[in-house]
Amino acid sequence: MEEKTTVDARxxxxxxxxxxxxxAMSRRSGGKIEVxxxxxxxxxxxxxxxxxxxxxxxxxxxxxxxxxVTITKAQDVKREK
Amino acid sequence: MFSSLNRLLMxxxxxxxxGAVVGILAPVLSFLGNPANMGICVACFSRDIAGALGMHRxxxxxxxxxxxxxxxxxxxxxxxxxxxxxxRAGSSPIIRFFLGIFAMIGALVFLGCPWRAYIxxxxxxxxxxxxxxxxxxxxxIGIYFLWTxxxxxxxxxARTPMGMIMPALAIVLLxxxxxxxxxGPDGTGPIFFSExxxxxxxxxxxxxxxxxxxxGWFAQRSRFCTVGAIxxxxxxxxxxxxxxxxxxIVMAFITNILLGQFKPGMAGQPIAHTNILWNFMGxxxxxxxxxxxxxxxxxxxxxxxxxxxxxxxxILGMVVGAGFAHNFNMASSGAGPGAFGPSATVxxxxxxxxxxxxxxxxxxx
Numbered sequence: 001m002e003e004k005t006t007v008d009a010r011x012x013x014x015x016x017x018x019x020x021x022x023x024a025m026s027r028r029s030g031g032k033i034e035v036x037x038x039x040x041x042x043x044x045x046x047x048x049x050x051x052x053x054x055x056x057x058x059x060x061x062x063x064x065x066x067x068x069v070t071i072t073k074a075q076d077v078k079r080e081k
Numbered sequence: 082m083f084s085s086l087n088r089l090l091m092x093x094x095x096x097x098x099x100g101a102v103v104g105i106l107a108p109v110l111s112f113l114g115n116p117a118n119m120g121i122c123v124a125c126f127s128r129d130i131a132g133a134l135g136m137h138r139x140x141x142x143x144x145x146x147x148x149x150x151x152x153x154x155x156x157x158x159x160x161x162x163x164x165x166x167x168x169r170a171g172s173s174p175i176i177r178f179f180l181g182i183f184a185m186i187g188a189l190v191f192l193g194c195p196w197r198a199y200i201x202x203x204x205x206x207x208x209x210x211x212x213x214x215x216x217x218x219x220x221x222i223g224i225y226f227l228w229t230x231x232x233x234x235x236x237x238x239a240r241t242p243m244g245m246i247m248p249a250l251a252i253v254l255l256x257x258x259x260x261x262x263x264x265g266p267d268g269t270g271p272i273f274f275s276e277x278x279x280x281x282x283x284x285x286x287x288x289x290x291x292x293x294x295x296x297g298w299f300a301q302r303s304r305f306c307t308v309g310a311i312x313x314x315x316x317x318x319x320x321x322x323x324x325x326x327x328x329x330i331v332m333a334f335i336t337n338i339l340l341g342q343f344k345p346g347m348a349g350q351p352i353a354h355t356n357i358l359w360n361f362m363g364x365x366x367x368x369x370x371x372x373x374x375x376x377x378x379x380x381x382x383x384x385x386x387x388x389x390x391x392x393x394x395x396i397l398g399m400v401v402g403a404g405f406a407h408n409f410n411m412a413s414s415g416a417g418p419g420a421f422g423p424s425a426t427v428x429x430x431x432x433x434x435x436x437x438x439x440x441x442x443x444x445x446x
Contacts, residue, residue, distance in 0.1 A: 011235030013172055013375040013391070015312065019227050022317070038238070039387075040165050041304055044091075048321060065167070065238075 003031050010038045010066055017042040018049050025053060030075035038066040087302060095303030096325030102299055104332030106292050107200050112340045113284035117351035118204045121148055123378035124185055124194035128403035129280050130254065135271035136404035141278025145258035147286050149382060150251035151293015156386025157248045159301040168244030170390030173233040176436060177374055177391050181398020182405065183429035184370035189412035190363030190422045192353055194378045195307040199326060201353065203333035205345035208353050208360050215361035217311055219368020224316045226437035233440060236391055244388025279352055300383045308377035359418040366429045373433060
C-alpha cells in the first residue's frame with residue numbers, strides 16, 4: 001500500500017516551503033510526498049532540497065498556475081548517486 | 082544567446098554569476114561617483130530616498146537613488162518575460178512593515194545592509210567583520226524560529242494592479258529624480274538633494290539606472306539573496322546561494338584593488354564607525370528581521386518587482402524606518418552610534434524575538 005503525504009506550502013514565504021518539506025521527509029525513510037507551491041522559486045528550492053537528499057523529483061504545473069512537486073524515494077533501496 | 086544566458090542564471094552557477102556581476106559593478110559605481118564603499122547599499126539608498134522625500138532632514142543623505150528603481154523594474158521585466166510575475170499579498174503585512182522599520186534601524190546602527198557589509202569587507206574595512214558576525218547570529222536566531230514553526234501566514238493571489246504598485250512607485254521616483262520638482266512655498270523641496278556628504282555623491286543617472294536594471298534582472302533569474310545564502314548554508318547545508326556571496330566578495334575585492342579603493346584597517350574608513358559592539362548588535366537586529374521576513378533587502382526589492390506586495394510593504398517599512406532612525410537620532414555616523422541607536426536596537430531585537438516566539442503555528446500535513 002502506498003502512503004502519500006501532502007505538504008501544502010502555497011503562499012508560504014521563503015524558506016518555509018523547504019522547511020515544511022524537510023520536516024515531512026525527516027518523518028519517513030522514503031515513500032511519496034506531494035508538495036504544493038505557488039511560485040517557480042519555491043518549486044526550484046523544494047526540488048533542489050529533495051534531490052540533495054536523494055529523492056526523485058517530478059514537478060508539474062497545475063491549472064491554477066501553481067505547481068505540484070512530487071518527490072519519491074524507495075524505502076528499501078540505498079541512495080545511489 | 083538570450084536563452085543560454087537565462088539557462089546559466091537559473092543553473093547552479095546563477096547566484097555566483099550574479100554575485101560576481103554585483104561584486105564588479107558596485108566598486109565601479111563608487112569609482113564613478115557613488116559614496117565610497119557604498120557602490121550599492123540597499124539600506125543606505127532607501128535611507129537616501131527617504132531623505133530626498135523629506136521624511137528625514139539629515140541634509141547629507143538625501144538623494145533619489147535610481148539603482149533601487151532599477152532593481153524593481155529589472156526584476157519586473159525578467160518576471161514578465163519568463164512568466165513569473167505573480168501578484169500576491171496578505172502574509173501579515175503589518176508585521177512585515179515593522180520588520181522593515183527595525184531592519185533599517187539595525188542597518189543604520191551598523192551603517193549598511195548585508196550587501197554593503199560585504200562591500201566594506203572587500204574594500205578592507207575591518208569594521209565589517211563584527212557586522213557580518215552579527216548578521217550571521219541574527220540569521221541563526223531566525224533559523225531557530227523557522228525550525229520551531231515560525232510563520233507569517235500565507236499570501237494569496239491578487240490581481241495585476243496590486244503587483245504593479247511597486248513598479249509604478251519605482252517609475253514615480255525616477256521621474257522625481259529627473260524633474261526634481263519643488264513644491265514648497267519658497268521654491269524649496271521636497272524633493273531634497275544633498276549638497277554635501279554621501280547624498281551628494283552619485284554616479285551618472287543613466288549608468289546607475291542601467292546597473293540597477295541589470296542587477297534586478299540577474300537577481301530575479303538567479304534568486305540571489307545575501308541573507309538566504311547564510312541561512313541555507315547553516316540550516317540546510319546548502320551552499321547554492323552562498324556561492325553568490327563568495328563570488329560577490331572575491332570580485333569586489335579584486336575590483337577594489339584594481340581601482341585603488343582597497344584600504345585595510347579599522348579607523349578612518351568611509352561612512353563607518355569603529356564601535357565593535359554596536360556594529361555587531363545592529364546587524365544582529367537586521368539579520369533577524371531579514372530572516373523573519375524571508376530575505377535580504379535586495380531580495381525584497383526583487384520580489385516586489387515580481388508582484389509580491391508583502392515584500393513591497395517591507396520596503397515601505399524600511400523607508401519609514403530610515404525616517405525614524407535619523408529624526409530620532411538612532412542612526413550612527415562616522416563618530417559612532419547615535420544617542421538612541423543602542424536602545425532602539427535592543428527594542429528592535431525584543432520586537433523580533435516576540436514576533437518569532439508568538440507567530441508560531443503548525444502549517445501542514
